[in-house]
Amino acid sequence: MNDTEILLDDALLLVEQNFYFLHMGEFLGKLTKTEDLSDRSLFVVKKYEDDKAYYFNAEIIQELLINARQTKKEDISLFEYFVEFNAFRGICMAMVESLRFESPFKIFMQKLFGEQYxxxxxxxxxxRNVLSHNIHSEIRLNEKDFDGTLKRIRRMGRKADMSFAFQYSLNLPELGAPNDAYVFTCKIDFESLKEGMPFLEILTMWDLLMLSELCFNLVMTYRMKEEQRVIEQDNVLENEE
Incomplete structure (x- = not known):
């Protein structure tokens, strides 16, 4: 593989890894709410070369476990908060970077989405911008989160009040969607965005989960199609011989 292909593969792998992290993190988040782990050994140490070792603070771990146990089932614990938003950021960051390359993956995405690309x-x-720049506990918008995108939309002569809809059974039938109603949709009016607006009033947690799942499914579908293409190409070469 050349340098671009290596970077693309790394970016796609990051989408996958962050989605796995999201799932494992959610499981552990639920576990810390339902199981009392405070009586377990909280001693954690990482050892490295040259007899170096880093000792994690058991009191901090204890605080997070207490926070989780005190958090209602329907509410989000501090641990879950960081799992979810770091995963969302990682997935969208990697997806954006993967689409910056002129590559077969970008062509696949453009063909799949058409005008919605x-x-x-x-x-x-x-x-990616919001979750990378955010310093508010409530996740509020900063102008730089959307200003560049709005300028890009205007340069391209596109509508700033945009919508996106993806129906799995129609667009990715090979994944075997549970039903025709399994659809991800969202709308954002970039002209109406203002500094200080709550991010989760623009995209809900449900939207972010569905967007993350879509990114993961797109990567997996692309990889599957690429594997099939290579197999078919090899078969053609074998037949020619």
């Missing part, structure tokens, strides 16, 4: 790119860019 640019809207998809703007949405994942927006999520």
């Amino acid at each position: 640019e809207n998809f790119f703007d949405i994942v860019s927006f999520v």
